[in-house]
Amino acid sequence: MFILFLGFVLGTSGLFAQSDPVTIEVRPGKVYVSTSDAGQHLNFDLLLRNSLDQKLLINKVELSVFDASGKLAWRDFYDEYGRPSLELSRFPSLAPKDTALIYNPFHTLPKDVSLARLKYEFFFSSEDRSKTYSARIEVAPELFVQKTDLALPLKGRILVWDGYDYNSHHRRVDYTQKFFEQIGQKTNFQRYAIDFVIVDEAGQHYRGRARSNDDWYRNRQDEMTEYLTYGIPVYAAGSGKVVAVRDDVGERHFDPKDLASDERAFYGNYVVIDHLNGEFTLYGHIKKGTALVKAGDAVKQGAQIASVGAAGSSLFPHLHFELRDGSGARTVEGLPSYFSNYRRVLGAKTKLVKRGPINTGEIVTN
Numbered sequence: 001m002f003i004l005f006l007g008f009v010l011g012t013s014g015l016f017a018q019s020d021p022v023t024i025e026v027r028p029g030k031v032y033v034s035t036s037d038a039g040q041h042l043n044f045d046l047l048l049r050n051s052l053d054q055k056l057l058i059n060k061v062e063l064s065v066f067d068a069s070g071k072l073a074w075r076d077f078y079d080e081y082g083r084p085s086l087e088l089s090r091f092p093s094l095a096p097k098d099t100a101l102i103y104n105p106f107h108t109l110p111k112d113v114s115l116a117r118l119k120y121e122f123f124f125s126s127e128d129r130s131k132t133y134s135a136r137i138e139v140a141p142e143l144f145v146q147k148t149d150l151a152l153p154l155k156g157r158i159l160v161w162d163g164y165d166y167n168s169h170h171r172r173v174d175y176t177q178k179f180f181e182q183i184g185q186k187t188n189f190q191r192y193a194i195d196f197v198i199v200d201e202a203g204q205h206y207r208g209r210a211r212s213n214d215d216w217y218r219n220r221q222d223e224m225t226e227y228l229t230y231g232i233p234v235y236a237a238g239s240g241k242v243v244a245v246r247d248d249v250g251e252r253h254f255d256p257k258d259l260a261s262d263e264r265a266f267y268g269n270y271v272v273i274d275h276l277n278g279e280f281t282l283y284g285h286i287k288k289g290t291a292l293v294k295a296g297d298a299v300k301q302g303a304q305i306a307s308v309g310a311a312g313s314s315l316f317p318h319l320h321f322e323l324r325d326g327s328g329a330r331t332v333e334g335l336p337s338y339f340s341n342y343r344r345v346l347g348a349k350t351k352l353v354k355r356g357p358i359n360t361g362e363i364v365t366n
């Protein structure tokens with residue numbers, strides 16, 4: 001298939017230029033690279049802003065990666081024809097005078113590709129395809145270097161029910177939507193969050209009668225005690241000072257109105273530890289009345305701080321864990337996390353990991 005783009009190049013590399021029909025912003029402003037055995041990972045969003053009075057189709061996004069000497073090291077694209085992406089099918093167009101948040105679709109690159117400079121170029125057309133436009137932005141990501149030593153916050157056979165991979169619900173938060181604007185939420189604090197559950201050998205996280213997966217949602221009134229994770233101890237992943245605690249909210253209680261008085265109300269109950277180096281850990285959905293620490297307490301890695309519950313915006317008992325750059329929510333961004341001295345369960349075998357990331361689908365123990 002041959003597609004001819006006649007558009008003139010519009011937009012200034014990396015700069016916000018008011019006169020361009022479409023401008024791009026990178027969110028958050030600081031872009032980190034994190035690593036795993038699978039490669040190098042980029043978890044950020046691109047905010048497109050259409051200044052025209054007409055709807056624009058998003059035809060294509062192209063990534064060019066350059067090394068430190070400015071030489072091309074990688075080229076990739078998604079378009080509406082031969083190589084569609086989840087992003088382009090979800091946001092096929094930009095409404096007049098509107099914005100669209102695109103979750104960076106080039107989320108994982110091989111380990112040996114230098115990521116000194118990334119150029120993102122978007123191509124647009126009018127609905128009748130008579131006019132074409134383009135916009136570009138450059139990103140210089142920084143390798144994330146974690147300052148806090150983190151241990152797993154639960155004991156037992158732990159499944160990462162959902163983490164921060166490209167398809168995770170934590171990553172896919174569109175904080176530019178009206179609801180978030182109304183509550184003053186400007187960032188994605190759960191960009192790198194991890195939901196931990198305890199599972200049995202078969203990978204189930206509840207006892208009792210057999211169920212199919214989606215019964216988790218239908219049986220919302222089930223007894224909490226059917227879940228293996230309910231009520232088990234939560235341990236401080238790292239040493240630091242407790243800066244926020246709440247444990248008065250009941251199971252599965254979340255009213256968006258509560259966000260006016262508590263910007264962390266999504267979690268229901270929580271403990272936040274300041275690691276005194278710009279990094280904080282947050283432990284969300286803890287069980288009502290189980291906090292063992294209070295704001296101001298010094299805690300050591302491995303100390304029990306609470307028990308797992310399902311308070312706040314939670315489907316079932318699990319621990320929602322975040323490493324983040326602040327204690328609140330409205331302007332806080334998530335950070336990648338690496339854990340020390342745990343074992344990955346690989347079927348009959350387990351593998352000791354001295355330090356590594358933990359993400360969706362992994363089964364780990366300590």
Ligand SMILES: [Zn+2]
Binds near residue numbers: 170195320
């Ligand atoms: Zn979560």
